[in-house]
Amino acid sequence: MLAVVATMLQPDQGSVHILGLDARRQAADIRRQLGVVFQDGALEPRLSVWDNLLLIACCYGFAGAAARSRCAAQLAACGWEPMAGRRVESLSGGQRRQLELMRASLAAPRLLLLDEPTQGLDEAASRAFWQQIAGLRQQGVTVLFSTHRPEEAAAAEQCIRLVDGRLQPIAAATAGAR
Structure with missing residues (x-):
């Protein structure tokens, strides 16, 4: 399902609208407004934290001083300035996941x-990750996630569940499942 929302796959049938845009006809416009944290990491382990952020900033179309400014602001917002020069391969799994989230939110996505997102993380790293998500939600970012951890889905603040292609508040979806 996430691959369809990310416009990486076309739906088998019907239509999909994301952020008011048609996923078949306006995929590029949708992608410009997305941040994605894949199940498997997409970081380059031989590069530093800074270089990983700078690389994705360039992919988002930022260049020069604008790219460096964006990366510096992201590191500062997360308290990661001292980590900027560390190679990704030296980071813990939780730190890598946090960096993945920083990369995904670098271009201020709407979605x-x-x-x-927390597969393989210990409880402390998982809590830290969800704190970062809470901060993004407070900034107005809509978050859509898939998980096999029901307790994680149920605990998500103001969660809405997708059931048979329809959005349902978590209470209604849970009540229907009993």
């Missing part, structure tokens, strides 16, 4: 897609 953030997370695929199994």
Whole structure:
């Protein structure tokens, strides 16, 4: 499902509208407004934290001083300035996941897609990750995530569940499942 929302796959039938845009005809416009954290990491382990952020800033179309400014602001917002020079391969799993989220939110997306975001994280790293998500939600970012952890889905603040292609508040979806 996330691949369809990310416009990486076309729906088998019907239509999909994301952020008011048609996923078949306006995929590029949708992608410009997305941040994605894939289930498997997409960081370059031989590069530093800074270089990973700078690389994605360039992919988002930022260049020169604008790209460096964006990366510096992201590091500062997360308290990661001292980590900027560390190579990704030296980071813990939780730190890598936090960096994945920083990369995904670098271009201030309206919609953030997370695929199994806390898989393999210990409880402390998972809490830190969800605190970052809460901060993004307070900034108005919509978060859509897939998880196999029901307790994680149920605990998500103001969660809405997708059931048979329709959005349902978590209470209604849970009540229908009993």
